[in-house]
Amino acid sequence: MEYKDYYQILGVERDATQDKIKQAYRKLARKYHPDINKEAGAETKFKEIGEAYEVLKDPEKRTAYDKFGSNWKNGQDFTPPPNWDAGFEFSGADYTGSDASGFSDFFEALFGQSQFGGTRRHYTSYRMKGEDSHAKILLDLRDAFHGSKQTITLSRAEMHADGRVVTVPHTLHVAIPKGIIEGQRIRLEGQGTPGIGGGPAGDLYLEIAFREDPFFHAEKRDIHLSLPVTPWEAALGATVTIPTLGGNVQMKIPAGSQGGKKLRLKDKGLCSQNKTGDQIVTLRVVVPAAVTEEQKALYRKMAQLMPVNPRNELGV
Amino acid sequence: MGKIHYLEGTVLDEDLRCSLVDMCRLCGVTAELLHEMIEEGVIHPIEPAPMEWRFTAVEIKRVQTALRLHHDLRVNLPGCALALDLLDELEDLKQRRRRR
Secondary structure (H helix, E strand, O other): EOOHHHHHHHOOOOOOHHHHHHHHHHHHHHHHHOOOOOOHHHHHHEEEOOOEHHHHOOHHHHHHHHHOOOOOOOOOOOOOOOOOOOOOOOOOOOOOOOOHHHHHHHHHHHHHHHHHOOOOOOOOOOOOOOEEEEEEEEHHHHHHHHHHEEEEEEEEEOOOOOOOEEEEEEEEEEEOOOOOOOEEEEEEEEOOOOOOOOOOOOOOOEEEEEOOOOEEEEOOOOOEEEEEEHHHHHOOEEEEEEEEEEEEEEEEEOOOOOOOEEEEEEEOOOOOOOOOOOEEEEEEOOOOOOOOOEEEEEEHHHHHHHOOOOHHOOOO | OOOOOOEOOEEEOOOOOOOOOOHHHHHHOOOOHHHHHHHOOOOOOOOOOOHHHHHEEHHHHHHHHHHHHHHHOOHHHHHHHHHHHHHHHHHHHHHHHHHH
């Protein structure tokens, strides 16, 4: 098991006052709260801070923890010495704390026993609905476009018969409906944490996020694509083959188009049962390099035949 | 090996409507708390008359986030409303930046 340096986690000195500890915790909790901080790892960090605070805010737990001394490093392999807790009094179940299930083995080994007011819950005497769970699922745009079947594995907190909370993998097969969009949530009834004392299980909320695609990006239901075209295709018009999430289609580029022009392909975006989205194609004119003398001459001829000042609007 | 059964959930989008009772059940809160949340602007019913309050299913997330902010960071309800609005705005700006 890894030693946890709770002082280092909260960024406080070992002799910090209870007030200092509280302030440090509040500040870090605001910074890493998973609803506020969307970066990967924020949730783990938030749980780690919560665990550190759970120990250091309680003078009894803090004193017991301090007994290991200051020579341990965070992450170092650690086994608590036998009877390390002898001579300490722990005053019962004051564990109001957040979600105990996310705490480390280290915390469980030290404070997880019922006499320390740990994570063991007295549950046999009542019935309670299990907690709702929340998870993010990462989809390819094509899966969202067509609808897809996904198998996901989440880790879920479950209560052992003896009241200990353990984390177990929970595998789910989920049908994702066609035309789901980023940020939308799917509620799966009864797929959250199991209930207590025969109570119903909580629900699972899956939030949809999209994997980055090299060509397409989604804005709500619309799919955007930047399309390279040649100057003559833009000037003279052309029919070109372009990719969509549903496969290649033919698109007409009108004559006299400029770079940046947006063309809309109806219903080629993320369409659900009762909502439609389009594909928006933005033209990007690619200028061929003039390498040979003949090519350079052609550009010079264009300059002669089509004199134009593209900076007119800038007043220069 | 039996055939894999794929779960079909409910998509919580703007088209899905919930009553006050649904909201209470789904979020595990009392009607009183939801009243307060409406008053403080945490959530916005579509139908303004209390007797027939209806919410879009996306409001469920606002209630759940508000509950977490309150529980974890001790933010009060007006603070939750402010935080939720700012978080929406932040998300919007991030999306726009990504597009560029």
